[in-house]
Amino acid sequence: MKYALEDQIVLITGGSQGLGKQFAQKYLNETVRSKIIVVSRSANKLQDAIRDIGGYPKKLQKSTDIDEQNNRIWYLPCDLSIPESVNEMFENLFECKLIPTQVLACAGGATPKLVADCTGKELEIGVKNNYLTALYVSHKVSQLLPRCHLVLFSSEAAFFPFIGYAQYAPMKIAVKSLAFILRQELPDARVSCIYPGNFLSEGYAVEETTKPSITKEIEGSSAAISCAECCNRIVWWLEKGYDDITSDFIGWILMSLDMGLNKHNNNSFLWILQLILGVIGNLFIVPIYMVFLSWDIRKWHKKQQTKRGKK
Numbered sequence: 001m002k003y004a005l006e007d008q009i010v011l012i013t014g015g016s017q018g019l020g021k022q023f024a025q026k027y028l029n030e031t032v033r034s035k036i037i038v039v040s041r042s043a044n045k046l047q048d049a050i051r052d053i054g055g056y057p058k059k060l061q062k063s064t065d066i067d068e069q070n071n072r073i074w075y076l077p078c079d080l081s082i083p084e085s086v087n088e089m090f091e092n093l094f095e096c097k098l099i100p101t102q103v104l105a106c107a108g109g110a111t112p113k114l115v116a117d118c119t120g121k122e123l124e125i126g127v128k129n130n131y132l133t134a135l136y137v138s139h140k141v142s143q144l145l146p147r148c149h150l151v152l153f154s155s156e157a158a159f160f161p162f163i164g165y166a167q168y169a170p171m172k173i174a175v176k177s178l179a180f181i182l183r184q185e186l187p188d189a190r191v192s193c194i195y196p197g198n199f200l201s202e203g204y205a206v207e208e209t210t211k212p213s214i215t216k217e218i219e220g221s222s223a224a225i226s227c228a229e230c231c232n233r234i235v236w237w238l239e240k241g242y243d244d245i246t247s248d249f250i251g252w253i254l255m256s257l258d259m260g261l262n263k264h265n266n267n268s269f270l271w272i273l274q275l276i277l278g279v280i281g282n283l284f285i286v287p288i289y290m291v292f293l294s295w296d297i298r299k300w301h302k303k304q305q306t307k308r309g310k311k
Ligand SMILES: NC(=O)C1=CN([C@@H]2O[C@H](COP(=O)(O)OP(=O)(O)OC[C@H]3O[C@@H](n4cnc5c(N)ncnc54)[C@H](OP(=O)(O)O)[C@@H]3O)[C@@H](O)[C@H]2O)C=CC1
Pocket: 013, 014, 015, 016, 017, 018, 019, 020, 039, 040, 041, 042, 043, 045, 046, 078, 079, 080, 081, 105, 106, 107, 108, 109, 110, 128, 129, 130, 133, 153, 154, 155, 156, 195, 196, 197, 198, 199, 200, 201, 202, 203, 204
């Protein structure tokens, strides 16, 4: 199944800001016939997003005439972490005969903190917004759209979960697993999994306010790029036919080190080289890197204890 922007009906979750909004802009501005539905919890943010990208905000209703000449983009408020709401959203789409050919599950977001510093609510939101949103959308895709192109959004942190991302990375690993399983369960669909590095979205700006310094230090090799650049790189790789896509070089290295049983099911750039690099890296490089990293983390904890001691 080739990936193209034109002649699609694309459902974009998390379309009210960040990467999801960037994809909506790309489809709206670079196609003439594709129809776009952006979904997130906030109607106001969705309306603002559509205006920002040059569209006219129209809420999708069951009575919507999708062949209305001057409109190709609609919004649908929906909390995708609630299965009933996701059911209703898909019913609405089918009532309007807007049957998605592509589903981009962009919804997500991180609150980087040490687990001990998180509230129970923050931990719950991490699971809901990063995994349940992807799971419930994938569930409906598997039932209603077994031939569509499903694009899930994990993270580089799924290859290498590290201190400060406990509220987030485990859920992105779950998204990665879900993608591999769906590839085996939906033989007529195309299931892509994107593992972005850092990019400058509204969510990224918020996460920077709680991110521990050690977390920033470890992820420093993934320099934050613009949303537009991230979107363009992802589209470029999807058009080339790849389905396991990172947005920067360190992500490609991390994916190489994360080879496993699912490698046969992986469709990434130069995957044979990744396999070889993965073996060599895991044998000779990772052990040395982890010694130094563990030492850094111990040093950071000592510094934190000293700071707390001084308070
Ligand atoms: N920015 C980064 O550095 C990286 C981001 N990623 C991933 O890429 C994806 C896009 O990231 P980014 O653009 O930064 O995201 P943002 O945090 O900027 O935006 C998240 C979007 O998801 C929507 N959303 C969140 N929870 C729900 C929910 N329960 N139901 C429906 N919509 C929801 C939000 O809308 P609303 O508030 O209206 O619900 C918003 O539109 C995410 O999955 C993220 O985890 C991966 C690696 C790096």
